[in-house]
Amino acid sequence: MATLTEAASASARFARRLRLPRLDAPQVSTRALGVAAASTIAFLYLPIVVLIVFSFNDNPVTTLPLRGFTWRWYESAFANADLLRALWNSIHVASSATVLCIVIGVPAAIALDRIEFSGKALFRRAVLLPLVLPGIITGISMLNLFRVIGFDLSLTTVIVGHGTALVSVVITQVFARLQRFNRRLEEASDDLGATPLQTFWLVTLPSIRTAIVGSALLAFTLSFDEIPVTFFLTGRDNTLPMYIYSTLRSGITPEINAIGTIIVVTSLFIIFLSVYLLSDKQEGR
Amino acid sequence: MRLKQRRRVFAIGILSGPLLWTLAFMFIPYSIMFAYSFFTRKFPTFVPDFQIGNYITLFADPQYYQVLLRTLKIGVFTTIFSLILAYPLAYFLVFKIRSPRLRTALYIAVIVPLWVSYLLRAYTWKTILGSQGVLNSFLVWTGLLDQPSDLFLYNQFAMVLTLTYIFVPFMVMPIYTALEKIPRSLIDASKDLGVGRIHTFLLVTVPLSLPGILAGATFTFCLTIGDFVAPFLVGGANGAMIATVVQSQFGTALNWPLGSALSIVLLIIVLTIISLSDRVERAGRLDLA
Numbered sequence: 001m002a003t004l005t006e007a008a009s010a011s012a013r014f015a016r017r018l019r020l021p022r023l024d025a026p027q028v029s030t031r032a033l034g035v036a037a038a039s040t041i042a043f044l045y046l047p048i049v050v051l052i053v054f055s056f057n058d059n060p061v062t063t064l065p066l067r068g069f070t071w072r073w074y075e076s077a078f079a080n081a082d083l084l085r086a087l088w089n090s091i092h093v094a095s096s097a098t099v100l101c102i103v104i105g106v107p108a109a110i111a112l113d114r115i116e117f118s119g120k121a122l123f124r125r126a127v128l129l130p131l132v133l134p135g136i137i138t139g140i141s142m143l144n145l146f147r148v149i150g151f152d153l154s155l156t157t158v159i160v161g162h163g164t165a166l167v168s169v170v171i172t173q174v175f176a177r178l179q180r181f182n183r184r185l186e187e188a189s190d191d192l193g194a195t196p197l198q199t200f201w202l203v204t205l206p207s208i209r210t211a212i213v214g215s216a217l218l219a220f221t222l223s224f225d226e227i228p229v230t231f232f233l234t235g236r237d238n239t240l241p242m243y244i245y246s247t248l249r250s251g252i253t254p255e256i257n258a259i260g261t262i263i264v265v266t267s268l269f270i271i272f273l274s275v276y277l278l279s280d281k282q283e284g285r
Numbered sequence: 286m287r288l289k290q291r292r293r294v295f296a297i298g299i300l301s302g303p304l305l306w307t308l309a310f311m312f313i314p315y316s317i318m319f320a321y322s323f324f325t326r327k328f329p330t331f332v333p334d335f336q337i338g339n340y341i342t343l344f345a346d347p348q349y350y351q352v353l354l355r356t357l358k359i360g361v362f363t364t365i366f367s368l369i370l371a372y373p374l375a376y377f378l379v380f381k382i383r384s385p386r387l388r389t390a391l392y393i394a395v396i397v398p399l400w401v402s403y404l405l406r407a408y409t410w411k412t413i414l415g416s417q418g419v420l421n422s423f424l425v426w427t428g429l430l431d432q433p434s435d436l437f438l439y440n441q442f443a444m445v446l447t448l449t450y451i452f453v454p455f456m457v458m459p460i461y462t463a464l465e466k467i468p469r470s471l472i473d474a475s476k477d478l479g480v481g482r483i484h485t486f487l488l489v490t491v492p493l494s495l496p497g498i499l500a501g502a503t504f505t506f507c508l509t510i511g512d513f514v515a516p517f518l519v520g521g522a523n524g525a526m527i528a529t530v531v532q533s534q535f536g537t538a539l540n541w542p543l544g545s546a547l548s549i550v551l552l553i554i555v556l557t558i559i560s561l562s563d564r565v566e567r568a569g570r571l572d573l574a
Contacts, residue, residue: 037377040370044398047409108303115296126307134511136528140548141314164310196295225402241404260405267401
């Protein structure tokens with residue numbers, strides 16, 4: 001307590017010596033707002049920092065004070081055969097699901113942008129629904145479907161599930177880019193005698209390429225980390241999040257912090273790249 | 286004529302894939318789920334039927350409707366807290382940061398965590414709040430607590446905290462976009478007319494950012510009420526939410542019809558909220574035009 005008072009009076013003295021200008025009301029409110037904003041950003045990154053710090057802490061329990069630096073948890077994570085198999089499964093699932101999202105999502109975005117057909121409003125609602133729809137509904141409904149048609153659960157069903165749940169990510173981003181796209185370029189291509197397919201490959205596609213790549217990276221990360229759909233659609237094989245989820249039942253191990261740190265750092269990198277590619281500055285050139 | 290025909294072929298080629306996909310993996314599964322919700326359980330499986338007993342159970346058995354009410358409560362609290370954290374942040378970024386480059390950088394820093402492993406971010410709160418966790422050991426270490434407290438984890442507070450943490454960026458995103466679109470001239474005009482800061486904020490800024498608030502609240506609420514990871518990790522014995530119950534009906538409880546009925550209820554809640562917020566937003570747009 002005493003140290004706190006001392007610290008307060010010391011900082012007051014310091015402020016007087018600096019002759020800080022007295023603040024008027026708007027400045028105070030701006031400061032308050034700044035503090036609120038900074039604390040919220042800190043709140044968003046605190047758990048990520050905790051995860052990373054404790055993955056290097058030489059203590060099997062996540063408690064303070066820190067005990068010292070170690071690579072031990074990374075070593076044991078990479079010696080864990082189940083974990084590595086799950087990691088490999090996740091990479092397989094996420095890449096296949098991403099390809100699926102592109103193959104379904106890009107045509108869907110083009111259709112929404114420029115083809116008129118009956119039932120378009122319903123189609124738009126349906127393809128965008130998974131954005132706000134809890135994953136568990138996609139998982140349960142597809143589990144029911146696979147049971148009815150007698151299709152065994154496996155990583156393949158997980159891939160189909162991820163494709164369905166995440167295709168809206170690709171659709172929204174590509175659609176947004178198409179909406180800003182200058183249609184004159186396509187008309188010019190038509191007038192010059194190009195077939196629709198040629199126009200698509202040579203004019204439309206290059207201008208939406210960064211949106212496709214950006215949203216593909218996003219879909220990959222989301223699929224890699226997906227839990228609710230995977231939970232219901234996976235057979236005997238585990239993906240990495242499912243492996244982590246099931247070990248959390250039996251308690252926390254720093255191994256999870258280690259593999260978690262790798263996932264978070266990789267995801268951060270991929271997402272920054274994706275957000276950069278999706279930003280307006282990248283618009284078709 | 287040939288061009289028209291070609292265009293038509295092109296349109297069909299483009300459309301058929303996504304259309305078939307939506308039909309096969311959304312409409313048909315939802316229909317099956319809907320049908321199952323009227324079936325009768327016959328342990329260990331179930332038989333076709335048409336009865337509304339499953340729905341009656343959900344709304345008559347306290348075990349289930351209490352979970353429904355708890356889920357809605359957690360959804361409302363999470364939405365409110367996310368808004369309280371997100372609005373000042375979005376406002377600060379849009380109106381107080383002068384440099385566009387810094388503003389974009391900070392905005393990206395805020396929304397990036399949204400896409401980073403949902404499970405790991407929720408799990409970290411468990412390691413922070415647990416009785417052997419970071420917060421407790423910190424408090425004991427500094428002498429603020431004599432012994433670790435188990436008050437932080439396995440309750441509704443922990444769930445709202447974790448879910449708020451997860452959905453703040455989801456709330457910031459649309460509010461930021463809405464605030465950015467407000468013409469500065471409107472705010473200047475209000476000030477020129479002698480309206481005070483606070484009144485300008487309440488009468489000009491907030492109403493114009495309403496579509497953003499609404500979109501953010503819709504996202505947050507709908508995704509919160511369908512979550513089963515936060516209840517599993519930090520909810521504890523009395524923390525079951527709708528999705529937890531659905532999960533157990535399809536798992537250990539082995540009652541697919543009841544689980545399907547509950548999923549349909551969840552789906553209806555989500556669809557209702559989406560169409561409501563759509564309508565309010567459209568009404569707001571008309572108001573401004």
